[in-house]
Amino acid sequence: MFRHSINSFIYRSLLTPNCCYFSSQIAKTNVNLVKSDFKQQQQQELSVKTETNELTTTQETNVLSEEDKRALAMVIKSPVDLDTYWEMALKEKKFVKKQTILDKKGGISTDLLKFLHHKYDISIPGIKRRLRYYIEFREIYNQRYINRRHTIIGPELATAHLVVYRGGRVQFRHAPNVWYTKCKQFPNIYDERYRLTVVDASNIKLRYEALDNFILLNSLQELNLSKNKHLDDFACDKIARLFRNSKNLTTLDLSDNPLITSRGIETLHRIRSLKKLIISRTKAANYPFIDLLIILFTDVNPNCEIIIK
Known part of the structure; x- marks a missing residue:
């Protein structure tokens, strides 16, 4: 203007x-x-160019050292790679704190005071309780979903490893009459021939966390989860969500699981391909309105037969 x-x-x-x-x-x-x-x-x-030239000269003079570059790379790491970085760092550098009894001045250290102030139950019931907790924690940890295993050998062989290692057995589509009972019989890499058709995971102490491994089993026809006392209604809901789109699963055995009630059986109506459901010796089998439950179940899935005894 x-x-x-x-x-x-x-x-x-x-x-x-x-x-x-x-x-x-x-x-x-x-x-x-x-x-x-x-x-x-x-x-x-010209004034802008001179300013940019001055900045570049200052950057060239202040070149980062290798240690500074590593520290900067650690900060810039994305959240996805952060977990793997910390796992590697913990493996390389074991941060072990030395427990001391006396401090530098010769007095009682804080580590000893912390140990003395903690209430330890050294009675026989307390020791048994602690052992049970440790065993349960180890079972849950060992049955977790391992992404590395599934990516290397595939979901079929990963599930077979989980079941067979704990005493179960499996059958594959390319060998329908052969039961695999040892992990040495499986290949160490992914193989398209190995498609699970039958999984016998009875009496191997499976828990809810182990069901995360039963994914993408599109060829599975029979699944036996009997005599696993830790499986409950939440496990039934997990099974129904995993196999809701399955077209081949026809037989599901949940017998001798005392924690499964009628609410868990209700969730299984989402598996439309089921033709036989065994729930003998469960809480659901002793449900007073079990006949009404069977009628409601067969209305949704008329081809399924529920076996109570």
Whole structure:
């Protein structure tokens, strides 16, 4: 706006009767104005270039050392890679704190005071309770879903390893009459031929966390989960969610699982391919309205037969 006002003022001054100029003189004044604006722009560009050059020179002079680069890379790591980084760091550097009895001044250390203030139950029931907790924790940890195992050998062989290692047995589609009972019989890499058709996971102390391994078993036809006393209604809901889109699962054995009730059996109606469901010697089998439950179940899945005894 200021530039336009100056131009209009110059034109008015040139066109006044006291100072009448020719059109060539007016054109010269316009050219001079344009040249002055162009010079201002060049000066601004030169000042910006000098500032950028100074920044680059300062960056070149302040080159990061290798240790600083490593520290910077540790900070910039994405959240996805952070867990793997910390696992590697913990493996390389074992952060073990030394427990001391006396401090530097010769007095009682805080580690000893913490140990003495903790209430330890050294009675026989307390020791048994602690052992039970440790055994349960180890079972849950060993039955967890391991992503590395599933990516290397595939979900079929990973599930077979989990079941066979704990005393179960499996059958594959390429060998329908052969029971695999040892992990040495499986390949160490992914093989397309190994498609699970029958899984006998009875009496191997399976827990809810182990069912995360039973994924993408599209060829599975029979699943035996009997005599696993830790499986409950939540496990039934997990099975129903895993096999809700299955077209081949026809037989499911949940007998001798005392924690399974009628609520867990209700969730299994989502498996439309079921033709035989065995729930003998469970809480659901002793449900007083079990006949009504069977009627409701068969309304949704009329091809399924529920065996109570």
